[in-house]
Every structure is written in structure tokens, then in C-alpha cells.
Amino acid sequence: MPTRAENLANRFEQAVNDFAQTIEQIPDDKWTAQGGPEGWTIASVAQHVSGQFPLEMEYITAAAEGKEMPAYSWDDINTRNESRAEKNSAASKAEVLRELRDGAASTAAYVRELSDEQLDRTGALALAGGASVSAQQLIEGGVLIDHVRGHMKSLQA
Secondary structure, X not given: OOOHHHHHHHXXXXXXXXXXXXXXXXXXXXXXXXXXXXXXXXXXXHHHHHHOHHHXXXXXXXXXXXXXOOOOOHHHHHHHHHHHHHHOOOOOHHHHHHHHHHHHHHHHHHHHOOOHHHHHOEEEEHHHOOEEEEHHHHHHOOOOHHHHHHHXXXXXX
């Protein structure tokens, strides 16, 4: 029987696979078009997801390892996201897919190894007004799995 961590890693990998398939289905002539609620190019939205895993891992590892969560503000995150969106407005589909798959593989490997105790550990999330969130909530919620799925819906629209 799979552990909680294995189930989470499998769900994450499925979300990433679905996201990759969505990227692959986007016609090349639409790749650099503006779209979605983000106001970014399709390439920027896709790269936002593929390039976000290191930041997301900062939060997940802090919670899982009982360390202080990053103290980024929404202004910090939004400034970073806008800068990356501009820089990657014409990122190639191949680059994005490679970054997506490589980042997802290491992220899933980390998640798969977490114990139930680590998944249950909590930390104060500044982005949520200091609310206490567990590593599992970060993995499932807007920080990892739901982040991928949310932007996938944007690409599909």
C-alpha cells in the first residue's frame, strides 16, 4: 500500500504530466500569444510553472524539516513572477518541457521520501498572514499540485 508521501508524489507527477501534455498540444503559432488571466504569453505561463519548483521547495522543505518558512511578501513574489514572465515571454517549448520534467523529477523524489511526521509538520506562512500550514497542505494546495493544475486550466482556456 502506498504511503501518504508516495500518493502525494504520484498526484504531483500526474499533474505535471497533464501540464506537459497541455503544453505539447499548444500550436507553435500560439506559443508566444498573450493569454489567460495572468496577462502573460503562453510561454511565460508555462515557464512560470516549470521554473517555480525551487521556490516552492523552499516552503515545503522548511515545513517538513521544521525550519522557519521563507518570509517573502506577496509583493516579493509578484515582482519575481512579473520579471520572470517578461524574461521568458518567448522561452522555447522544448526548454520549458525540459525544465518542467527535470524540476518535477527532483521535487517528486523529495516528496516521496517524506515521513508522515514530516508531512504533518507545520510552519507559519507569511503569505497567508502567518497561518500555520503543514508540509502536506503546501504540497497539495496552491504551492505545488494546485499551482500546476491552476495554470494548466489557464493554458487550456
